[in-house]
Amino acid sequence: MRILLLLPFIGLLLTPLYNAETPALFGFPFFYWYQLVWVPLTSLLIWIVYKSEKNKGDE
């Protein structure tokens, strides 16, 4: 499950993935809304890992 935590690094550090103005969303160029979306997404991924470790009784 911890492998999920690599996704934000991939999604945010590979700048060619998102260095574009289109498609825009609510007036935000792609570059900006894409990176903003990654904030709650990162939070969600950490939560999923947290839940899975809690259920397994890790610790």
Place this chain on the structure above:
Amino acid sequence: MEINWIALSVFIFFFALVTVLGFAASRWHGGGTKGGGGDLHEWGLGGRQFGTWITWFLLGGDLYTAYTVSPVPAAMFGAGAFGFFALPYASIAYPFMFIVMPLLWQRAHKAGYVTSADFVFGHYGSRWLEFAIALTGVVATMPYIALQLVGMEVVIKGLGLTGELPLAAAFVVLALYTYSAGLRAPALIAFVKDLMIYIVVIVAVVLVPAKLGGYGAVFSAAGEAFHAKGATLVLKPAQQLPYATLAFGSALALFMYPHSMTGVFAAKSADAVRKNAILLPAYSFLLGFIALMGYMAYAAHVKVATNNDVVPALFNTLFPSWFTGFAFAAIGIGALVPAAVMSIGAANLFTRNFWKPYVNTNVTPQGEAKVAKMVSLLVKVGALACILFLPTKFALDLQLLGGVWILQTFPSVVFGLFGRWYRAPALLAGWASGLVFGSWMALADGTKPVHTYLIGGEGYTIYTGLAALALNIVVATVIQLVLGQRGAGSTSSAKAANAA
């Protein structure tokens, strides 16, 4: 500039409120129960009993400093898309926090460590490495505290006040309640500060674009301004690698700073630390919109003398006086929380890792708290003097170097959590080479965060801190391989030291 009396009154009201809270904090959350016999765990870590929510407010108030609120939008205003690197940085810091910081918390909790250098001494048994880590922490923190003052100076100026007296007065008040209440003061004030910042940003995020014709208008106004300069709203090809490496390197450095460590060690449980890795990105989302204020300024046709004034100028242009005062108070108080935690973090390092081993080995836990309180005062006076008597650029340059330096403590702190292969001599050599190389590269370009390396005829521009960290790890690994078991002697001395 004229004094804005309404804004100033609102500002003073909130400042007075947090001052009262700051002094009252010494009795908050079990602080009064130990009477006058507080030790360093009480003063320097608030008794190590902050749950998930208090930790969330404290770390949120501590990591997202006043120095974030002014310079990030200023960077967007001046440099465009490149200034947005703060956002990916503030996202990827948290998966890292989730994996690493609960482990460090557990070690600290078990052994009673107050600082990261305590852990390093406990784990490797080397006074040299402990000294290196503690010294790096103190030196990297000092300019950071000074820059909180710069953040405060910006809003004080925005209120129309001149001279250095208001800034000095605010800082003396801060120093006094930190002295008396320790970490409980910023923890309690963080509630007020963070709520205020949330209100300000949410109002700004909704109202400013409404006044300016929506986010589409904001981005097109900024786009036009950058097109005129021959740029766009996205990164230039040559900016992509600096952008990614700055985000990555800064994220790795964030939790190495003493003020981050202090906030984490003060948590009640490893679970509270984990939950904070999930919850703290809420502040990052806010940071994204704070950054965009730099673009809103273009749509509002704000004119500023220096980029740093862009946020105060935006508020002065668009909002009624009372709300401007509220917003400025939020930013001003926003400087107090991190400045307090930073000075406590530096004082903890001084006391535990300089005073105790070298000056008074028999210092009692109460004696430790006394030393730390005095040091926290000295640290703040030093920061104030630095801002009043030295050019601001000096603090800015030092802070930039501090980021490169603090990243060099990463292998010693983080690798130690996952195994015992690396030993002190190798890590010390890695630290020293990273420090020298990083400072040299940063200063070679006139104190710039990135440096261009020519590899096979192609230029690669990357964050100097990250390049230095790579060298640091390579040197540590090679020396460890060469020394092999000969470095192992330090483990037995570590055990002896722990037993003593």
